[in-house]
Amino acid sequence: MEVFTANALPVLVGSMPHKSHRQAVELIFSATPSIPIWPQLPANRQEGMLRQFLPGMPGVTERDGKVFIDTAASDFETHFLHFFEQYLAVEEGAEEIDQSRFTMSPAEAAGFFAFLEEARLHRDSVIALKGQITGPITFCTGLVDQDGRAIFYNEQLRDAAVKHLALKARWQTSKMAQVKERPLLFFDEPGLAGFGSSAFITITPADIATCFSEVIAAVHGEGGLAGVHVCANTEWPVIFDTAMDIVNYDAYSYFDRLLLYPDHLVSFLQRGGILASGIVPTAAEHVAGETAESLADKWFTQTGELEHLGLDARTIFAQTLITPSCGTGTLSESLAEKVLSLTAQVSMLIRDKMGVV
Template sequence: MKEIFQPSCFPVLIGSLPMSDHEKAADMVFAHTPEIPLWVQLPMYHEEGMIVQFMHGLPGHTVKDKKTYINTESGQFADEILRFYEDYMAVSEGQADIDSSRFVLRPDHAKGFFVYLDKINKLEKKPAALKGQITGPISFATSVKDQNGRSVFYDEQLRDTAIKILALKAKWQAKQLSQFNLPVIIFLDEPALAGFGSSEFISISKDEVRQSLEEVIEGVHSQGGLAGIHVCANTEWDLIMETSLDIVNFDAYSYFDRFILYPEVIKNFLNSGKIIAWGIVPTGSPEAIDKESVDSLAAIWENQIKAVEALGIERKMILNQSLITPSCGTGSLSLEHAVKVLELTRDLSARIREK
């Protein structure tokens, strides 16, 4: 069995917080999840929305009247496409430095990443691992639109540029974080995959999903990072877990009954040394957050672990290859509820590890 990294139920967050101060947001992350901290996205800033944040560098990238889109009708678009592929090839083949390319995160769109690097540099005690994140290729390419409001996913060339920019931005993140000589985790945030197979995405095939994911995963793997995925509702888990992803993060609080319907896939995934990140702390509604406690969530999780054990998987393996997370990001919650989610995640992880 290949052992990748054994997090042993450490807590980790998804990425967003309902705050306006990057320094304070980072301090909150390091206070609650010091074992595996991450950089924070603050969606109250338009430029830190999960789509806009990663669009810079795409050919045809246009901002007009507070709308961000890909303009394929400009006279320069053909030249922009050509330059994009020239830049991509130069970086991919080692002829150009990715650090001075269009494939980096920008301080004006991802301030949290640079605050994060600064915080890591000042730490006295090293974390167990470091986490970054990027919007996944399906969610990104179905959300980025051209001037006519059509998703770029449905244009083969535009889809290719969208996937390639994510792959290299994920690679750049992993490269930046690898300087600290710790395990690096990069999550692909894929909310759109919760709708896979629905009428909205009926024209997207499994092969297209798999190929799109694999290209971004390879960007992470090329720098020695671990590639994870976060899907905040149900999806076709066999499709996801049969890719080369190292970590799968699912909403265990609301969708465990759907997840467990893939017993052989789960067994193969864990037996290959990979990690399940249990989104057991609810974020879906203030009512659910108010209702739960460490005791109640520990009881729910214990029942879920027993169900996975019943598939013929040793409890020790499950515990070694698990992370504890919220079910989704907290950027749309009140600060009070976001703080409670962070506290529950930290305290539940501590309870499980004490046992």
């Protein structure tokens, strides 16, 4: 299998403010034809960060507009047992994953199916396909039981949720790999911005590593590269110390925080890791005030700082993707489209200066 070389190609982050999946897909393939993504449109109720990947989890209940896992329900134990029976059947090859609860449907992920349809038309020109799923830490700290307690703190529920996400990631990766080998699958982890705070004081690096190891292995098992997207700051060693292939961070606002861990950063790049540099801002006031030239200059300045750590500029370039700092789901459509355009333009300016067409 051909080695994936990033070469500052542009890639987007999943969420967009549009209501039409077809329109969103067309915008994505126009702005980032080399590595397109599938759009998540939170304007549609079922496409929220938790809701979109809930189908298939045992005990999911909605009451008074709130979604939770009801472990007190009389049939919960039965559904919980059936969940693990099907998980084992899929893992052991006794049941096809396509026939299991671990797929996605057009009801909650219409953008994925529109994306695959378009990708098949461009399979000879795309370099890779990129998908995304809510990460295990954000999922397990955001989803609660009937008492309002995050399921992360219930070991059985956490285990089920991680396995649920792992197989959903595996299925998504396999579908993309059928169109183009070596897909990219990112785990969206805004919840990791709280790691180390009092809210997460009982969550350890070992807990995070265990959760990530299972979902990363699922992606690798289908020939994909696993990435993580954190839209703010976190304690980066907890990610660098995993087998994650790509780290997507907010380079526009938090590059200096990444430099606080030079040894981990250098080690990550030396083992072939890819930095997905979120150099294009997604805060409305910053989007309006920046140009492609100013953002490309900012990236080259940051590259100079990485060189001071002993890294080679060509290596940094080869192991960099250019992305927005976060999704655009909360922006207006016009500003979101500007972010898409800026991402493509910044990539083009960097690649031109580095002599790569």
